[in-house]
Amino acid sequence: MTTEIDWGPIRALGQRVIERGEPLELTDEVRALLQRSAEEVALAPEDAQNALRSIPTATTLLGEIRRRIREGSAQLGAATLRAYDLRDDGDLDSACRQMEEVLAVEVVPLYREHAEAMLREMTQLKSVASSGQVDPKLSDRAQAPILLHRVQQGHPLELNEGMRAFLRRSASDAGMSEAETEEALAIPERAGTLLGQIMQRLRDASDRLESAMYRMTELQDAGDVEGARQQIRDWLAVEVVPRFRRAAEEQLTYLDSLPPAP
Template identity: 80%
Template structure:
């Protein structure tokens, strides 16, 4: 990014490069410290912290880390009853971190699969089948942001333009 900033003259692209550089610098600090940065999105920090745990570096369970894990767990639809016991030790908290990432990965996979099938059916003129794909997705989806996406797709299925 420094090289981009050295030559970029368009203000809009300079701002983007500066922002990306700030975020990359902050993410490097998370890699080094193992502590979440409140100025970064939780989602961006999850894989970094999980990678540290997988390399044998346990989480330091201070209040900032506990708050981060609580937010991240809630973001993927995990209850307090599932989350709180995991905050008792760094080892169990590391397992929780893996479960959070697993839920995100699985939800993303379900989204891609359902959207592919829905689009195929919609483009073939089978709106009922396309709706059923979204309903099937909703029946199993536990991650709130992906549930909202499914609900929005279902509500606006008739408005979606067919693929060219």
């Protein structure tokens, strides 16, 4: 789709009318919102126009729009997580099937676009898995587990300039020092070990993020904002991966912005 989609207004309308039971008022603005949103979730324009002739049918239309947005998002999100896990395990065929199953039932164009893009990426990653060569059109993060899986299957990395550049970028992303990286790259046989260390650092950082965010949320919900802050400080004290450190710093800034408890 060429235009940017903002479902905030239709979600807010659905919350007021369907969840809170407020009456639907068919103003010109609401009619335009329902008509536009109906098209965005692949409802026929004539069906939407017919539904807008009365409050009950317009309310039903709102419910169907809301259902397609919510169910499509949940389905795509779950399939994406499964596909990423399968990709990281080196099972690209099963990762592709996750997106194919979404495309077999999904009608919302935006969600179909996301699924199609991910299917293309997984298909391109099959070439990386087959050749062992880095594809400059794909993200380093997507290719790293594929190349590591090859190493674990007994296929050493070909340490050409493209691979060296890839490993340097990935090592930097994982917070490894330049000296440590260059020492590993000086010995071709250590390239696979370096990639394994990079992936382990990223996995450990992801686990720390998940654990810290879970504890932070629990403490914040219990009203212990200072305890929540301390969780993030503890996380920052040990985190070495730059992008995860930035995430921790952003969370700490958010917590510091909260008003003091009464």
